[in-house]
Amino acid sequence: MSKGFTPSPATPGVITANDLRMGHCVWMRDGRWTADPRAAELFEDEAIAELALLDAVSQADLVVGPYLVEAKRGADGRPEPAHFREAFRRSGPTHKHFQQAEAEASHV
């Protein structure tokens, strides 16, 4: 899905992967990983992004399947997803039972 994607100031990107041990989604910032998608680093420069991706790939002891994917710069300057797949990776499953179960769990 990130194949052929080249970041630019008009179409910035983020680097994302799954945590090796736990499996959850993580995003890259300054060569490290965060579970907060809004803290992800926005890459606007192709060369910098490529280097960061190489760094991400070299961290195979921490993450699985890192890739560079298009994102948008939100009004507050933080990244927003450009495609619904990435939106779901950020939000978690959207279907009803799941959200209901989560809501109930947080009320107890």
Place this chain on the structure above:
Amino acid sequence: MFDARPQHNDQHREYLRHRTQQFRQQVQRRLDGSLTEEEFRPLRLKNGVYLQLHSYMYRVAIPYGALTPDQLRMLGHVAERWDRGYGHFTTRTNIQFHWHKLVDIPDSMEALNSVGIHSIQTSGNTIRNVNADAFAGAADDELEDPRPWAELIRIWSTDHAEFQFLPRKFKISVSAGKQDRSAVSAYDIGLRIVERDGQRGFQVWVGGGLGRTPYLGQVIRDFLPQADLLPYLEAILSVYNLTGRRDNKWKARIKITVAERGLDVFRADVEAEFAQRRQQFSGLDQEILRDLRARFAPPEFRDAPVQGYEAARAANGAFRSWTDTNLHPHRIPGYASVIVTLKAPGATPGDMSAEQMRLVADLAERLAHGDIRVNHDQNLVLPHVRKADLPELYEALRAVGLATANFGKITDIISCPGMDYCTLATARSIPIAQDIAAHFRARGLEDEIGEMKIRISGCINACGHHHLGHIGILGLDRAGVENYQITLGGDGYETPTLGQRAGAGFPADQVVPAIDRLVDAYLELRESPDERFLDAYRRLGVAPFKAALYPADA
């Protein structure tokens, strides 16, 4: 070969212990860096461990859908201890836990092993979990119980050295009723137990499969004597193993091998191989089969008067409606098979909570001879329930939201996990299923519409069997927006048919209105309430339904 139900067998227990220990070490070696992800991935997949969008997913096989109460309880325990309190039953009668952590999976695996279940060959290019009729041993139209055969196939195929690196995954299904309830035409190999001139045998189907190029299976052998089953299966597998394509993953399934080479050429190769293989079978398989038949002996059915049941039906409309819809005829008078649909309005198709699992396990122990099945429609079945016990069972199920009277109805939808979980998805499928179910529940039309099979997949891989739905829905990504294609007239059973694409896809919020128009057209056009949607479609063809779907074009 190793023996089956491990709780009865030390050798099998030892085998599972060894396998799980091996996997524990593989996880350890991945974590300490001695295995790369490229090396580890096929190893974890061999054990049913996938990485999905938000988490690892752990897929566990439920061979031919059969569970004991202890096993179901253990699934509940695993869901609670290492997952998020629920599991997802699939059309292939596996259970998928969507929220496992890699570091926990060896413990979870070990817990499951303690009740004899495992995840071996639930992924990878091997022979996968064997499916059979969920009403096995109970159905009134059954020639014989297919479970001993399914178990024999499982024993034979598990760790079969020759078939660990097939060109692609391989799925087998066994059906034993006069009616096919196992969708044999959609499998790599489908087996129907048949009788000819007083002799039992198998009608063997080959080359079915859905995915991006769907094919219905064809009959490769109209009658195979029962004793020849394993050598014949082995002949098919070995011909496929050698002639199946390995250059292109999308052309590697046996359906393509058969289609490209032609059934007759393929059959000739199989028959030649069969003649050889047959010599190599010493009869051990038939000895094992005898043991298995004893192990799957029917429970001790107990007579009980059914007056109480009839009285409850007369007195309680909701109970009557549930018994009208969710029972399947049993071969013993005074008994019925009960379908516990996992399709309550608003529920996720196939999802079941740990609490529900425990409750059903207890009920099965108390009221259903300790026998539980998972069926192809992502529901559970209690195959043997005395009618006298149905009122009590119904009330207990109702208390945990498991007594929805909708088996085979428009709200009993098969849905794959789609983009709420799956990395391969191009769109979501569960929310579409939920919206359709909620809509028709609100319109109160389920009974009026009668039998209606809606099947939804979140991508072309077709895990939700959408090609076989009376109405099939396929979720796609059209220029960055979810879009849903509708197929009509599919049928997986008696008259296997692939659904036909109706036309352009719909955006997510237009799917329910589209199905609504389709249903209204059907209700208008049918000759009588007995004419199902599928029958009306077959009688009238696609035109009037297309007109309903696309009124602007009409």
